Amino acid sequence: MTSVSLKNHRTSASTRAAVRRTALSLAQLVATLLCCAISGSVVAAPRAQLTPGGIAILPLGDFDSRPSVTYGDKRVLTVQHEDGWHAYVGIALSAKQGAHSVRVNGGDVQFTVNGKTYLEQRLTITNTRKVDPLEQDLERIRSERTRKANARLHWSDELLGFDFIRPVTGPKSSSYGLRRILNGQPRNPHSGMDIAAPTGTPILAPAAGRVIEVGDFFFSGNMVYIDHGQGLISLYAHMSKMDVAVGDTVDQGQKLGEVGETGRVTGPHLHWSVGLNGNWIDPALFLDAP
Ligand SMILES: [Zn+2]
Structure with a gap:
């Protein structure tokens, strides 16, 4: 192989x-x-994991053209392999255990979501304004929430990139799904993977795609969103430098910018999130098996 x-x-x-x-x-x-x-980066296709934060890979059989697949009210990524079409369903971190189903050309295909316990992580953020924003920060945070939701839910039909390489060389410093306590207060669980690397380390596009959002965000710092097509979205946060603009197309391995420590951080690292059908899932499932 x-x-x-x-x-x-x-x-x-x-x-x-x-x-x-x-x-x-x-x-x-x-x-x-x-x-x-x-x-020497290993190019990896996503792996299935039938848990919250995982991916259901569902064989659908043969169709003359791309089948219409939806999960809830969201469209789902489909790929044609040698043995027929497959759906890649992103399972929300908040998903309930038990039976789930997707609509495929009007019929139902079921899958089961198993339980998974994610660990707790306690962090101390020295810039307390990033944990308890001031009144004057709230309007900015609200408007950024809308931009972020629009990018996460972005859809384009053409699948530009699917098999990923690592975006940054460095050790994983924080896993997806950790239940986070910041300065003693519960916050949203970790929606991506952190890779520790010095400021200035190049961040590479893990797969081809199109840049759909770029900006300086209150919590995420300098951030870039890539649309890989079919609802597959990736984002890169806390960057020191951004080398791409909205509308750019990028190839696999193309430099997007550099690692930094902008936004809410404890030190320089890349925060990397990967989304499918609007759900952030574990980016580790897009890398070669551990
Ligand atoms: Zn992170």
Whole structure:
């Protein structure tokens, strides 16, 4: 399989880098590792996980043209594989356990959502205004909420990118779904994955798409939204620098900007969210298996 040979390539590249380590300065070593990690990135198709925050991958069979699939009142991403059409349904973090169904050309296809317990995370934010906004911040926060909802719910028919690479090289510093307590107060659960990396680290488009929203947001700092098509949306927050504008098309691996610590943060990192049919789901499901 392609993914296996890519993994082997990545391992051997890391080994070669380690052998040369003594001959390299620290800066050279970092540059070498970044280069190998990016060029050896594993391209991964999304994996199924039938839990809140997961993805249901439903085989639909053969159709002459793309079937119409809806989940609740939202359209659902469909892809034609060799063995027929498949629906990729994003399951909300708030979804109830039990039977769920999608409408497929007027009929029902059922799937079961199992339980999953997400851990609690307590964080201390030194900029307390980002936890308890001032009266004068509230109007800005409200208008940004509308822009964010519009971007999350954006739909375009053409699927531009589907198989992802990692957007940033670095360790995962916070997982999707954590129940968050900020400065002792419960807040919304974590809607994405955090990847720790120094300010200035390049952020790469994990798949091709079109830029649909760019801006400086109160909580998210500098943020870019990419529409990959068919309701597949990804966002990049807390950036120090943004290199794209609304309307730009991006290729897989194209630089979107740089890691930073703008907005509500405890330090520099990329916050990365991935959405399907309007639900933020676990971005780890779009990377190669752990
Ligand atoms: Zn985050």
